[in-house]
Amino acid sequence: xxxxxxxxxxxxxxxxxxxxxxxxxxxxxxxxxxxxxxxxxxxxxxxxxxxxxxxxxxxxxxxxxxxxxxxxxxxxxxxxxxxxxxxxxxxxxxxxxxxxxxxxxxxxxxxxxxxxxxxxxxxxxxxxxxxxxxxxxxxxxxxxxxxxxxxxxxxxxxxxxxxxxxxxxxxxxxxxxxxxxxxxxxxxxxxxxxxxxxxxxxxxxxxxxxxxxxxxxxxxxxxxxxxxxxxxxxxxxxxxxxxxxxxxxxxxxxxxxxxxxxxxxxxxxxxxxxxxxxxxxxxxxxxxxxxxxxxxxxx
Amino acid sequence: xxxxxxxxxxxxxxxxxxxxxxxxxxxxxxxxxxxxxxxxxxxxxxxxxxxxxxxxxxxxxxxxxxxxxxxxxxxxxxxxxxx
Amino acid sequence: xxxxxxxxxxxxxxxxxxxxxxxxxxxxxxxxxxxxxxxxxxxxxxxxxxxxxxxxxxxxxxxxxxxxxxxxxxxxxxxxxxxxxxxxxxxxxxxxxxxxxxxxxxxxxxxxxxxxxxxxxxxxxxxxxxxxxxxxxxxxxxxxxxxxxxxxxxxxxxxxxxxxxxxxxxxxxxxxxxxxxxxxxxxxxxxxxxxxxxxxxxxxxxxxxxxxxxxxxxxxxxxxxxxxxxxxxxxxxxxxxxxxxxxxxxxxxxxxxxxxxxxxxxxxxxxxxxxxxxxxxxxxxxxxxxxxxxxxxxxxxxxxxxxxxxxxxxxxxxxxxxxxxxxxxxxxxxxxxxxxxxxxxxxxxxxxxxxxxxxxxxxxxxxxxxxxxxxxxxxxxxxxxxxxxxxxxxxxxxx
Numbered sequence: 001x002x003x004x005x006x007x008x009x010x011x012x013x014x015x016x017x018x019x020x021x022x023x024x025x026x027x028x029x030x031x032x033x034x035x036x037x038x039x040x041x042x043x044x045x046x047x048x049x050x051x052x053x054x055x056x057x058x059x060x061x062x063x064x065x066x067x068x069x070x071x072x073x074x075x076x077x078x079x080x081x082x083x084x085x086x087x088x089x090x091x092x093x094x095x096x097x098x099x100x101x102x103x104x105x106x107x108x109x110x111x112x113x114x115x116x117x118x119x120x121x122x123x124x125x126x127x128x129x130x131x132x133x134x135x136x137x138x139x140x141x142x143x144x145x146x147x148x149x150x151x152x153x154x155x156x157x158x159x160x161x162x163x164x165x166x167x168x169x170x171x172x173x174x175x176x177x178x179x180x181x182x183x184x185x186x187x188x189x190x191x192x193x194x195x196x197x198x199x200x201x202x203x204x205x206x207x208x209x210x211x212x213x214x215x216x217x218x219x220x221x222x223x224x225x226x227x228x229x230x231x232x233x234x235x236x237x238x239x240x241x242x243x244x245x246x247x248x249x250x251x252x253x254x255x256x257x258x259x260x261x262x263x264x265x266x267x268x269x270x271x272x273x274x275x276x277x278x279x280x281x282x283x284x285x286x287x288x289x290x291x292x293x294x295x296x297x298x299x
Numbered sequence: 300x301x302x303x304x305x306x307x308x309x310x311x312x313x314x315x316x317x318x319x320x321x322x323x324x325x326x327x328x329x330x331x332x333x334x335x336x337x338x339x340x341x342x343x344x345x346x347x348x349x350x351x352x353x354x355x356x357x358x359x360x361x362x363x364x365x366x367x368x369x370x371x372x373x374x375x376x377x378x379x380x381x382x
Numbered sequence: 383x384x385x386x387x388x389x390x391x392x393x394x395x396x397x398x399x400x401x402x403x404x405x406x407x408x409x410x411x412x413x414x415x416x417x418x419x420x421x422x423x424x425x426x427x428x429x430x431x432x433x434x435x436x437x438x439x440x441x442x443x444x445x446x447x448x449x450x451x452x453x454x455x456x457x458x459x460x461x462x463x464x465x466x467x468x469x470x471x472x473x474x475x476x477x478x479x480x481x482x483x484x485x486x487x488x489x490x491x492x493x494x495x496x497x498x499x500x501x502x503x504x505x506x507x508x509x510x511x512x513x514x515x516x517x518x519x520x521x522x523x524x525x526x527x528x529x530x531x532x533x534x535x536x537x538x539x540x541x542x543x544x545x546x547x548x549x550x551x552x553x554x555x556x557x558x559x560x561x562x563x564x565x566x567x568x569x570x571x572x573x574x575x576x577x578x579x580x581x582x583x584x585x586x587x588x589x590x591x592x593x594x595x596x597x598x599x600x601x602x603x604x605x606x607x608x609x610x611x612x613x614x615x616x617x618x619x620x621x622x623x624x625x626x627x628x629x630x631x632x633x634x635x636x637x638x639x640x641x642x643x644x645x646x647x648x649x650x651x652x653x654x655x656x657x658x659x660x661x662x663x664x665x666x667x668x669x670x671x672x673x674x675x676x677x678x679x680x681x682x683x684x685x686x687x688x689x690x691x692x693x694x695x696x697x698x699x700x701x702x703x704x705x706x707x708x709x710x711x712x713x714x715x716x717x718x719x720x721x722x723x724x725x726x727x728x729x730x731x732x733x734x735x736x737x738x739x740x741x742x743x744x745x746x747x748x749x750x751x752x753x754x755x756x757x758x759x760x761x762x763x764x765x766x767x768x769x770x771x772x773x774x775x776x777x778x779x780x781x
Contacts, residue, residue: 019366019369021366022366026629026640029640030315030365030366031315034364035317036318036319036364037321040364041363041364041365042361042362045360045361045366046361059625059627060623062622064469074629075641078627080622080623080627081627081628081629082472082630082631083629083630083631083632084465084495084632085465085491085495085632087461088462088465088491091457091462091463091466091469092465092469094457094466094469095427095429095455095467095470095471095477096469096470096472096473096622097473098427099453099471099474099477100474100621100623102623103473103622103623120458121458123458124457124458190362191325191362193361231319231320231321232319232324235321235324235325235362279453283448287449290448290449291448291449292401292451293451294426294451294452295451296426296474296475
């Protein structure tokens, strides 16, 4: 093995020990299909470190993805992982969680998937405060299909289906999740890897719905079409133009223009009862002795 | 605090690299540079300039989208503060 | 003389959990009875969305399940319901969703997913008249081809059609058992009349109800692959949270469950998805026939229409016509072998249905021109007049 590595890459620095996060990645599937400089891999690395740091039982951790570039995350993680249909990762995850609350269920998908075709499910999962962690990688356009505009694309940015610029306005996702009732709402960029990892640990330890928006460069499509530079320039841009403002009013954190300050931080952290607790307590109260808690809910 | 010898160690798997340059850009100690050679995919993967510089902070590992580089501390934080 | 096809191989391995079985003699409608069937079969998770005329099923489940120990969740739409049940199935539960016409249309996406992931789950469609919103409170039978072909791509399903509240109970249990055994989405195709008619329903004691429990893999982690199968072409199941770290995808996949984007993998996968039902079809099909061999005319009908047709058959017999009755109980897979046989033994077929020709096409295909096949179409909204069916019978015998 060592020999082989040396042969193929003569300048490889040292025979390597394993990257600590490799235990969580289906290495046999690498290299992954994401473009050079795409931030999804960074977010996935952050997630893997969050899993390791949190000490969560990996055998009881499930990841559910929808369709699209970020939708491929489920396929690369060495966890029970489900690659479902476009936009429907959240309802699949809801069923999974309710059928076995011992599972930590993480929905990992993209902006087009979760907010456009899956927008209704996102809203209602937050309203119900279902015990899920939703990690939404926002690359500001549809990547897998070639760079069409979507509900997160900034005003006047270009996409293949907005060849003269986008005359719509994008969603402010933290605000949406806040008003719908999610327990935890944060936004970080893939530049903020440490904070992102910490947020993922926090989110996975919350009951109710926790939501993290991860701003991520899409160099080959969004950045190129909008002449915003390459991936590296975008990372530097994210570093220099993000402002950490924990507890910011979510209504003030919209990303509407191609170039503007990006407010990042933990915006919402509250303790409304999660869906399972609410259901269990309410039925127990309303039905008294007639209520049978599902046997598959027992710890 | 000046480092006595290397405090960290960088590992790379060159063939996984897609040449984005994030590790080089965001290394706080500027210990990395792009190699003059290319890997199997035709990308200039990172290499360490001066191994002594590496603090093992793993910023390179955290910003790498391809799990191609990471670093580890050779001396724990505790040992370091004691010395 | 009434007979059913020889009893298929005894599928069932266990008896019902008594907690879900409302043993006794009841007067209830088909919707309520189907709900009891699901509970008796061991269904402990329903995700649903209200739609007439299927709503009574979810209403009853919502009321009953907290006393049995299970979960009901009302989702935001049928897309969500039809995939939430699959999440719950992959956590190990027997699951069901329920809908009618427009909602059933929305579920097509996840019928395809269930076929692809091989998720055991039951979907009840209480058919109403369409297309579109149509007649929400009135019957139709025009989803019979949709259930077979509605999602894109090639796959097979199992669909059962009850014609009484009692059968809504019995066949819902059967649907669960078949779904668990073959790992396909399995359907109970009711219609508004059967759903809303109330009759005597006998629910036997739990120990008399046979259920098929899911077959979980027992292979060690290193040897197990989620989609490796034996001769029966049905992979054994694995559920989340058991340390196997498996991956499943709606993309074309190999035995490992990993996406495999080529024609060879596609061919292999689709072949198995189709063949696991086709090769086992004789074991799955169920029908009821009466005096079909040597009949001048066979009236083939299902659901509520089979009850209307009985009246027409009686009338025809009074006029001296030798009429047989044939009722598919499992409609997909269709009883192909038997229909081919009967095509050589009868003078013709009359197929009344509450649509403009769906199951009649299947009969025509199998009869292959040997004898006439007459569709008695109906747009839905009510049932046929027996006289219309009688007229078609008389036309075949040229009376």
